[in-house]
Amino acid sequence: MSGMIELEEPKAAEHQMRDEIRQISDKVRRRRQLRSTMMVALCAIALCITAVPLFLLLYQLFNRGLPVVLHPGFYTQLPQTPNLITPNATGGISNAIIGTLVLSLYASIMAIPVGVLVGIYLAESDSKLAASLRVIAQTMAGAPSILMGLFAFSFIIRDLHIGFSALAGSFALAVLMLPVIIISSEIAVRGVPNTLREAGLALGAKPHKVSMKIVLPAALTGIVTGIILAISRAIGETAPVLLVIGGGYINSWKPLDPVAAMPLSIYENAKSEWPSLRTEVWGIALVLVVFVFVLSLSARIWASRKQQAR
Amino acid sequence: MSIVIPPPPDFTTHEEEAAEFNSAASSRTWYHYLLIFAALLFGAVSVGFVGTIVWNSAPEWAHHTGTLLGGNGWQSPLGPFGGLAMIVGTLETSVIALVIAVVIGLGTSISIVFLIPRRFRNVVATFVELLAAVPSVVYGLWGFLVLAPWMLKTVIPWLNSWPFAKELFGNVGQEDGQSLLLASIVLAVMILPTFVAISREVISVVPNDLIEASLSLGATRWQVIREVVLPTAKIGLFGATFLALARATGETVAVALVAGGVANVQFHLLYPGTSIAAWIATEFGEAQGNEVAALMALGVLLMLVNFGLSLISRWLVSRQRKVLAVV
Amino acid sequence: MDQEFMAQVETKVTAPTETPERGASAMQLKNVAVSFHGRTAVRDCTFNITKNRVTSLIGPSGSGKTTLLRALNRLHDLTPGAKVAGQILLEGTDIYRGDITVTELRTRVGMVFQRPNPFPTMSIYENAVSGLRFNGVKKKALLDEAAETSLKSAALWDSVQNRLKVAASNLSGGEQQRLCIARALAMDPEVLLMDEPTSALDPIATLKIEELMTELKKRVTVIIVTHNMQQAARISDDCAFLLMGEDRAGELIEFDTTEKIFNNPIDPRTLDYTLGRFG
Numbered sequence: 001m002s003g004m005i006e007l008e009e010p011k012a013a014e015h016q017m018r019d020e021i022r023q024i025s026d027k028v029r030r031r032r033q034l035r036s037t038m039m040v041a042l043c044a045i046a047l048c049i050t051a052v053p054l055f056l057l058l059y060q061l062f063n064r065g066l067p068v069v070l071h072p073g074f075y076t077q078l079p080q081t082p083n084l085i086t087p088n089a090t091g092g093i094s095n096a097i098i099g100t101l102v103l104s105l106y107a108s109i110m111a112i113p114v115g116v117l118v119g120i121y122l123a124e125s126d127s128k129l130a131a132s133l134r135v136i137a138q139t140m141a142g143a144p145s146i147l148m149g150l151f152a153f154s155f156i157i158r159d160l161h162i163g164f165s166a167l168a169g170s171f172a173l174a175v176l177m178l179p180v181i182i183i184s185s186e187i188a189v190r191g192v193p194n195t196l197r198e199a200g201l202a203l204g205a206k207p208h209k210v211s212m213k214i215v216l217p218a219a220l221t222g223i224v225t226g227i228i229l230a231i232s233r234a235i236g237e238t239a240p241v242l243l244v245i246g247g248g249y250i251n252s253w254k255p256l257d258p259v260a261a262m263p264l265s266i267y268e269n270a271k272s273e274w275p276s277l278r279t280e281v282w283g284i285a286l287v288l289v290v291f292v293f294v295l296s297l298s299a300r301i302w303a304s305r306k307q308q309a310r
Numbered sequence: 311m312s313i314v315i316p317p318p319p320d321f322t323t324h325e326e327e328a329a330e331f332n333s334a335a336s337s338r339t340w341y342h343y344l345l346i347f348a349a350l351l352f353g354a355v356s357v358g359f360v361g362t363i364v365w366n367s368a369p370e371w372a373h374h375t376g377t378l379l380g381g382n383g384w385q386s387p388l389g390p391f392g393g394l395a396m397i398v399g400t401l402e403t404s405v406i407a408l409v410i411a412v413v414i415g416l417g418t419s420i421s422i423v424f425l426i427p428r429r430f431r432n433v434v435a436t437f438v439e440l441l442a443a444v445p446s447v448v449y450g451l452w453g454f455l456v457l458a459p460w461m462l463k464t465v466i467p468w469l470n471s472w473p474f475a476k477e478l479f480g481n482v483g484q485e486d487g488q489s490l491l492l493a494s495i496v497l498a499v500m501i502l503p504t505f506v507a508i509s510r511e512v513i514s515v516v517p518n519d520l521i522e523a524s525l526s527l528g529a530t531r532w533q534v535i536r537e538v539v540l541p542t543a544k545i546g547l548f549g550a551t552f553l554a555l556a557r558a559t560g561e562t563v564a565v566a567l568v569a570g571g572v573a574n575v576q577f578h579l580l581y582p583g584t585s586i587a588a589w590i591a592t593e594f595g596e597a598q599g600n601e602v603a604a605l606m607a608l609g610v611l612l613m614l615v616n617f618g619l620s621l622i623s624r625w626l627v628s629r630q631r632k633v634l635a636v637v
Numbered sequence: 638m639d640q641e642f643m644a645q646v647e648t649k650v651t652a653p654t655e656t657p658e659r660g661a662s663a664m665q666l667k668n669v670a671v672s673f674h675g676r677t678a679v680r681d682c683t684f685n686i687t688k689n690r691v692t693s694l695i696g697p698s699g700s701g702k703t704t705l706l707r708a709l710n711r712l713h714d715l716t717p718g719a720k721v722a723g724q725i726l727l728e729g730t731d732i733y734r735g736d737i738t739v740t741e742l743r744t745r746v747g748m749v750f751q752r753p754n755p756f757p758t759m760s761i762y763e764n765a766v767s768g769l770r771f772n773g774v775k776k777k778a779l780l781d782e783a784a785e786t787s788l789k790s791a792a793l794w795d796s797v798q799n800r801l802k803v804a805a806s807n808l809s810g811g812e813q814q815r816l817c818i819a820r821a822l823a824m825d826p827e828v829l830l831m832d833e834p835t836s837a838l839d840p841i842a843t844l845k846i847e848e849l850m851t852e853l854k855k856r857v858t859v860i861i862v863t864h865n866m867q868q869a870a871r872i873s874d875d876c877a878f879l880l881m882g883e884d885r886a887g888e889l890i891e892f893d894t895t896e897k898i899f900n901n902p903i904d905p906r907t908l909d910y911t912l913g914r915f916g
Contacts, residue, residue, distance in 0.1 A: 018825035020779060021744050021772055028773050029738055036532035044425055046417025050506065053499045054441050057452050117348030125345075133349055135624075136356045142553065142620040143613065144560025146587045147363065150609045153594075154362040175359060178352060208341035236445025239562035239587070243594050263447045267563055270451045278455065285448045296443045300436060427717055519754035526710055526748035526830075527768035527820065528740040537771070541758040633757060 061286055068283025078249065079265075082274040090280040097287070098251045099166070099259035103241065104231055106170035106255060111177040112227055118178075119185020119223070120211065134186070141179035148172040149243035157244060164246025167255040172240035177230040184226020188219040225303040232295035236288060238263035262288045363613065367606035378607050384573040384589075386596065391604035393611065395573045399583040400615075402490055403565065404558035406579075407497035411558075412551055414498075415505040420535055422506070423514045435510065442503035450564030453496035458487030458568060466580060488570035491579040496568050497558050505554040512546035512627075513539060515634060546630035552623035556616050562587040586612045663688045663828050663858035664709065668723035671704050671713065677886040678704045682723070684877055684892035686828070691850055691859040693873035693895065695866065697910070700879040701887025702862040706830050709860065710746040711739050727828070744772055747821030747857075748830040752837045753813035755805035755820070761788075762801040764816055768824045783823045790856070791819035792849055811842025818849065822857070829853065831861040835868070847872050866911060870899050878907045 068074060077092030118137075122130050152172035156162050192215050200210035216223075238261075246258025247268070262284055269281040370378060374390065381392025422434055466487075516539050524538045540547070570582020571592050584592070586608050594605055662685040670680035679701025686692045694702040704713075711732060713719035725732050732742050747768075755764045765784040766774075774780060784801070788794040793815045797808070805816055814834060821829055831850075835843040850859055850872050863869050869876055876898040878891045891898060891907045902908050 018827075020774065021769070021824055024773050029741060032530055032533075032773060033738070033740070036530035039532040039536070040425070043417040043420045046414045047421035047425070049414050050418040050502055054503075056456075057444075057449070057499075060452065060456055061448070114348050114351055117345055118352045121345040121349045129349060129353070133353060135621075136353070138624055139617050139620050140356060140359070142556050142560075142616065144562065144587055144616055146560070146562045146590050147359070147609055147613055149594075150363050150366075150590070150606060151359045154366045154606070155358065158366075159362075175355060178355065182352065211341065232443060236443070236447070238445070238447040239591055242563070242591055263445055263563075266447045266451055267567070270454050270567060281451060281455075285451055288445060289448055292443050292445060293440055296440060297436075300439075517754070519750060519752060520756060522712060523748075523750060523754045523756070523817070523820075524767070524771065525715070526712060526743050526746075527771055527824065528742075528744040529768075529771040530740055533771050537767075538756055538758075542756070544758070 061282065061289060064279070064282035065286030068280055069286055074280075074283060078251070082276050090276050093260075093262065093265060093280075093284055093287075095249060095251050096260040096262045096265040096284065098253065099245070099248065099261045100235055100263075100288075100291075102166050102253055102255075102259055103170045103173055103245070103261055104235055106166060107173035107177055107234055108227070108231060110170065110174035111181055111230070115178050115181025115227075115230075116185045116223055118182045119226075120189050120216075122182065122186040123189035124211070133182075137179040137182045140175075141183060144239070145176055145237050146239040146243075148175045149240035151175060152240065152244045162256065164244055164258045165256045166245060166252075166259040169241040169245035169259065169261065170255070172244055173234040173237065176237060176240060177234050180230040180233065181223075181226055184229070185219070185223045188222025188226065189215060191222060192218040221303055225299045228295050228299035232292045232299070235295070236263055236292050238267050242267065262291075360613065363606055363609050367603055367610050370600065370603040370607040371610075374604070378604065378611075382575045384593075386593070387598050387601050389600055389604065391601060392573070393586075393604075393608055395575045396584055396586040396589045396608060397611070398575050398577075399490060399569065400559055400585040400587070400612075402577075402579070402583070403493045403497055403569065403585055404555060404561075406491075406494035407501060407558050408551065408555050410494070410498035411501045411505050411554055415502050415509060415554075416547070418502070418506050419510040419513050420539075422510050424531070424535065435507075438503050438506050438510070442507055444503075446500060446561055446564045447567075449496055449500045450567035453492060453499075453564060453568040454488075457496065458492055460487075461489070461492055462487035469580070488568055488582050489580045490569060490576060490583040493565050493569035493583070493585070494579070496564055497561055500561060500564060501554040501558050504557055505550055508550035508553060509543075509547055512543045512550060512630065516542045517634070542633070543630070545626050545633060549623045549626035549630060552619050552626065556619035556623065559585075559619070560587055560612065560616050561585075562591045566591045660687050660689065662686060663727070664860075665726040665729075666723070667726070669705065669708060669725055670722040671701070671708050672720050672722070673716070674718035677884070679879065679887040680722075682877075682879075682889045684889065686858060686860060687875060688858050689854050689856075690874040691854050691861060691872055692875040692877065693869040694860065694862045694877045694879060695864075695869045695910070696879035696887065696890075697881065698864075699881045699885070699887065701881070702879055703832055704887070705879070706832055706860065706862050709828070709830055710743050710748055712748070714739060740772070744768065744824045745826050746828045746830060747824060747826035749814070749817050749821055749832065749834045751833045753810055753817055755808070755813050755816050757804070757806050759805060760802045761797050761805050761808070761816060764805045765819050765823055767820060772824070787819040787823035788816075790822050790853065791815040792845065792852075793819055809842070811838050811845060814838060814842070814846060815849070818846070818853075822853075826857060828858045828860060831859060833862050833864060836864060843868075866913065870895060878902075878904075878910065880906060880910070 071092075074092045075097060076094050078095055079093060080086075080091035082090065118133065122134050122137075149172050152168045152175070156168040156171050157164065162168060196214055196218060197210055200214045201207070205213070241261050241264055245261060245264065247264060248258035248260055250257075252259060266281055266284050266288065269277040269284065272278060272281075370391070374381075377390045378393040379397070380394055381390055382394050383390070383392045384395070385391070422431060422438075426434055520538050520542060521534055524534045529537070565585045566588035569584050569588055571584050571588065572582040573584055573589065576583040590605050590608055590612075593601070597605055664686040666682050666684055666686075668680075669682040671678050682705055694706060696702050707713055708721045709725060709732075711721075713721060721733060727742070727745065730737070732746075755761075756767060759767060762784050763770075765787055766780045769780060769783055774783075785794060785798075788797060793812060796812065797803075797816075800807075805813065808816060814837075818829075818834075835846050838846070847868065850861070853859055854874075861869075861873065873895045876893065876895040877889060878898060879887045880890045882888050891902055891904045893902070898907060899911050902911070
């Protein structure tokens with residue numbers, strides 16, 4: 001500092017705060033720094049704590065499930081109940097795989113058209129009906145899935161006397177999927193730039209044509225992503241189907257037959273007293289998780305690809 | 311010879327346009343009605359959803375409200391059907407799970423946003439969302455076949471070596487390791503991805519402006535997080551918390567597998583218990599007559615709690631948007 | 638290595654790089670270059686910032702003005718892949734030296750940003766004293782005094798003194814920006830960096846802040862980045878002109894008093910720019 005020429009250096013009194021801050025000892029400063037480092041480290045530890053059980057879960061799932069899923073018979077055979085003579089018999093899970101496919105197929109048939117249309121309605125209408133349906137959809141989207149089971153039981157089985165069946169299960173799953181599809185469709189349709197709509201109208205296209213020929217194709221990616229995510233959620237649900245599908249032991253595609261489902265088989269086999277079933281259950285879980293992961297990953301990747309293409 | 315001035319071309323177009331617009335309005339009707347029909351159908355489904363469950367539970371509410379809300383013990387098949395054990399069990403498991411998940415989840419979200427290099431952030435976010443998609447029965451399976459034996463062999467003896475362990479946890483573990491504590495832990499693991507997914511989002515939209523402003527005022531990294539980022543994101547974080555709580559209270563099969571399924575009011579966490587949702591799942595298959603109505607009544611309780619929580623959380627998240635819109 | 642380094646610093650400080658009549662340097666930049674992931678964003682910046690003067694950094698978009706400014710309080714520290722080369726001396730000490738606490742440095746070099754960014758969850762008062770609180774000042778009397786002084790210096794005291802507890806988001810844009818200035822001033826910094834502080838404001842609010850700056854330079858050295866040529870001419874004493882080179886990296890073209898830069902520049906490109914021929 002010595003070589004400097006001091007010009008107009010303000011009076012000391014004017015820089016009281018400067019002195020005050022400079023006075024804060026290195027000790028305080030170091031303590032602040034230490035505290036910061038410590039807390040940030042704690043956050044990093046929290047990240048590790050989150051990761052550990054989840055990695056453990058995935059590891060054990062693959063470790064125990066892989067030997068089971070490598071048998072081709074696992075996919076093609078019907079289950080066998082072990083008994084004292086053949087304690088290791090488990091058979092396969094063909095009925096559960098078919099059951100899960102059947103359930104999600106019928107559920108999709110019920111939920112997708114209604115869900116997408118309601119989504120479009122919510123995006124293009126500002127009526128009171130739309131506002132209240134939006135709140136309802138958002139609330140239903142988080143409703144406990146067991147309630148869908150209670151609903152399907154009361155309505156399909158009790159009131160309509162249809163009986164424990166694929167139809168009842170897929171109805172429960174459809175109610176579960178509906179709000180998810182509605183919300184994602186609405187977001188997708190709203191995401192279509194208004195200029196696109198106006199361009200269509202300016203060219204003299206009729207509003208419904210604009211909606212179908214311009215808006216829907218533009219929103220398709222978002223809508224399909226939402227549908228896939230809804231299906232992947234429905235596939236893994238146990239609680240709603242637990243109450244109503246009846247747990248069939250045959251391969252059947254008929255809507256009125258009782259069916260099995262993979263999540264339900266996991267639930268039942270886990271509680272089983274037979275070690276062979278408790279081993280097999282990891283295989284079912286692995287297949288189910290792979291199903292769900294493939295669905296949600298493909299939805300995600302597809303959505304991001306399309307986004308980049310734009 | 312008079313020159314006939316042709317009408318300006320856009321004149322006719324205007325008229326045509328108007329005509330077309332009118333016809334468009336009328337031909338639009340079928341599409342319009344289709345949309346309204348779908349909307350009404352969804353409205354009917356949701357009214358039916360709530361109405362059917364409430365209606366089917368009505369006999370039980372009419373005669374045994376006190377037992378449902380305050381009675382201990384569930385006597386199949388004739389009753390009385392006391393719901394207190396399930397209510398208390400739901401509260402215990404979901405609140406403990408929530409505390410664990412929020413503390414760890416908040417740290418995790420902060421790490422994801424501020425510590426992990428941007429390149430990996432998307433990978434981690436996708437990973438977290440995948441974990442949120444793992445079916446709950448798989449978490450239940452893992453808790454039941456892996457965590458429960460581990461609790462029995464390792465955790466319970468260790469906990470019992472603590473002072474006051476008896477008073478807090480009870481001194482024995484269940485034979486197969488199922489307990490309210492285990493249910494809380496499994497729930498915490500399950501709701502963590504949900505909580506992290508939302509709170510990460512909420513934290514990452516805190517404007518960079520504010521972070522830089524606090525940095526250039528000489529704030530340490532932690533001060534930036536503690537005094538600027540978290541307060542700004544506060545309302546949204548509460549929203550995430552309520553949503554996680556809603557999810558925890560509604561979780562069914564995982565709790566059914568690990569809680570032990572005993573309908574008894576229980577404050578010792580190492581003893582088995584149950585929750586509303588789990589109890590419906592385990593008892594419904596065998597239920598007859600009044601018991602079905604009683605289980606439906608539990609369903610109504612669950613619905614009220616869940617709808618309340620998610621409405622609060624939506625409201626909070628929308629308020630958070632407004633707070634950020636001001637910035 | 639440290640000793641060698643110190644020796645270097647010493648020589649730099651004692652060498653009278655500035656002409657005496659321009660006063661002492663608040664900051665000296667020597668061959669400063671900033672790069673992100675190996676790509677240079679700005680380089681070759683060597684000039685002195687004189688105490689109690691307003692120095693403006695001008696140049697077209699992409700010339701690295703803001704990048705350079707943010708290097709002056711080490712705001713690039715948390716940007717992954719960012720690297721600052723060369724030397725930036727504050728009162729003769731290299732601010733990138735290992736033993737400099739970055740939080741302390743930032744109390745000495747304050748910053749005001751493009752968009753007004755008061756903390757939305759804090760009141761006007763809390764905003765004004767936030768920097769002091771970050772740095773561990775706890776005495777109520779001191780905080781009160783600092784709030785009043787800094788709000789007065791930012792010409793905001795009269796309009797807010799009766800509503801100090803009100804959320805800062807209730808203020809108008811111009812008032813918010815002046816609150817941000819007050820927030821930085823509360824710590825009584827030696828240097829105040831301003832990154833296009835009026836670009837988000839209307840003309841009247843802009844004028845107020847410009848008036849403020851002439852007042853401010855009595856207490857603090859101001860470095861301002863601006864897009865607005867008239868603004869630079871009106872308020873700054875010294876001026877650095879930066880331009881994007883052929884490899885898209887910004888570089889210093891010319892540094893001199895504002896008067897010279899605008900009236901009699903050495904480099905023809907400076908003239909072109911100040912006359913509005915490009916940029």
